Amino acid sequence: xxxxxxxxxxxxxxxxxxxxxxxxxxxxxxxxxxxxxxxxxxxxxxxxxxxxxxxxxxxxxxxxxxxxxxxxxxxxxxxxxxxxxxxxxxxxxxxxxxxxxxxxxxxxxxxxxxxxxxxxxxxxxxxxxxxxxxxxxxxxxxxxxxxxxxxxxxxxxxxxxxxxxxxxxxxxxxxxxxxxxxxxxxxxxxxxxxxxxxxxxxxxxxxxxxxxxxxxxxxxxxxxxxxxxxxxxxxxxxxxxxxxxxxxxxxxxxxxxxxxxxxxxx
Amino acid sequence: xxxxxxxxxxxxxxxxxxxxxxxxxxxxxxxxxxxxxxxxxxxxxxxxxxxxxxxxxxxxxxxxxxxxxxxxxxxxxxxxxxxxxxxxxxxxxxxxxxx
Numbered sequence: 001x002x003x004x005x006x007x008x009x010x011x012x013x014x015x016x017x018x019x020x021x022x023x024x025x026x027x028x029x030x031x032x033x034x035x036x037x038x039x040x041x042x043x044x045x046x047x048x049x050x051x052x053x054x055x056x057x058x059x060x061x062x063x064x065x066x067x068x069x070x071x072x073x074x075x076x077x078x079x080x081x082x083x084x085x086x087x088x089x090x091x092x093x094x095x096x097x098x099x100x101x102x103x104x105x106x107x108x109x110x111x112x113x114x115x116x117x118x119x120x121x122x123x124x125x126x127x128x129x130x131x132x133x134x135x136x137x138x139x140x141x142x143x144x145x146x147x148x149x150x151x152x153x154x155x156x157x158x159x160x161x162x163x164x165x166x167x168x169x170x171x172x173x174x175x176x177x178x179x180x181x182x183x184x185x186x187x188x189x190x191x192x193x194x195x196x197x198x199x200x201x202x203x204x205x206x207x208x209x210x211x212x213x214x215x216x217x218x219x220x221x222x223x224x225x226x227x228x229x230x231x232x233x234x235x236x237x238x239x240x241x242x243x244x245x246x247x248x249x250x251x252x253x254x255x256x257x258x259x260x261x262x263x264x265x266x
Numbered sequence: 267x268x269x270x271x272x273x274x275x276x277x278x279x280x281x282x283x284x285x286x287x288x289x290x291x292x293x294x295x296x297x298x299x300x301x302x303x304x305x306x307x308x309x310x311x312x313x314x315x316x317x318x319x320x321x322x323x324x325x326x327x328x329x330x331x332x333x334x335x336x337x338x339x340x341x342x343x344x345x346x347x348x349x350x351x352x353x354x355x356x357x358x359x360x361x362x363x364x365x
Contacts, residue, residue, distance in 0.1 A: 049320055052321065052323070053291070066273060068276065070331060077328075078349055085354075085356070088357070194283070197324075202357050205321060
């Protein structure tokens with residue numbers, strides 16, 4: 001029964017994630033912690049499995065459209081994987097309250113940022129197609145690698161700490177500072193998430209912080225949900241879905257704060 | 267330099283990710299279905315295999331890309347790929363922390 005519920009939860013997280021471009025892992029961790037009574041550190045580790053699944057499935061699609069810069073991604077992964085492994089290791093020494101507080105703060109911050117941008121999450125460029133229906137990408141040369149690597153280190157660190165992808169840091173840095181077209185920056189960020197999440201997930205797994213019997217049904221649901229979401233996305237006005245997700249995130253942030261203040265009784 | 271050019275390269279890396287994702291999905295699904303009929307360790311071990319394959323998929327993707335770079339005699343990005351792989355392996359070795 002619990003498995004069926006987790007499949008359903010993963011399905012909705014995957015669906016909302018694919019429709020909005022906001023990683024579903026942001027929702028899964030606090031829901032596991034608050035409603036399934038799983039300690040937050042294990043909730044983070046467990047939802048990392050779902051994050052890797054989503055990244056693998058979605059970046060295989062981006063790769064087939066040839067919008068991923070594998071060289072750039074691999075270079076920045078040196079920093080994201082390192083940052084993620086280090087913070088994943090440090091999390092072993094954090095107490096529960098600190099992690100819950102950080103997560104609640106992160107949810108609040110992300111919600112406010114999305115509301116300030118009036119629900120616009122992705123500044124999606126319309127892909128330009130050539131005569132054969134292939135995506136045309138203007139020539140570019142990535143610049144300011146030191147800055148890109150530094151930002152990737154921070155994104156990776158956040159990923160290992162909270163089990164999130166770090167797209168909101170990497171995409172703007174690649175697009176604005178490294179001179180990479182937005183479409184390529186988005187695809188490349190997505191591509192990097194799998195390796196980044198794996199670097200920290202391995203550490204969580206070794207510590208016993210990935211609950212296999214929770215991670216499997218969750219990942220199964222997320223996989224189906226994100227495939228369906230990716231198909232529906234072009235046909236749905238995703239703005240309202242974004243507001244729904246923000247409402248859920250704000251509720252979860254509030255609930256986490258209450259949970260903290262009451263010492264875990266609410 | 268790092269513009270996107272080699273379609274075959276992209277296809278191979280995409281294939282690795284797709285095989286990993288679909289493979290894990292079906293293994294985990296099998297674990298869940300078995301779990302409805304047979305309680306205990308067997309379904310859990312199937313699910314564990316799925317989770318471990320998912321954790322290994324990104325590492326395999328890095329390895330495959332590294333080998334492809336070396337075959338193109340692109341030493342710089344071959345070295346970068348194996349650097350990323352080294353970080354993943356080190357996190358597996360030292361990733362113990364507090365139990």
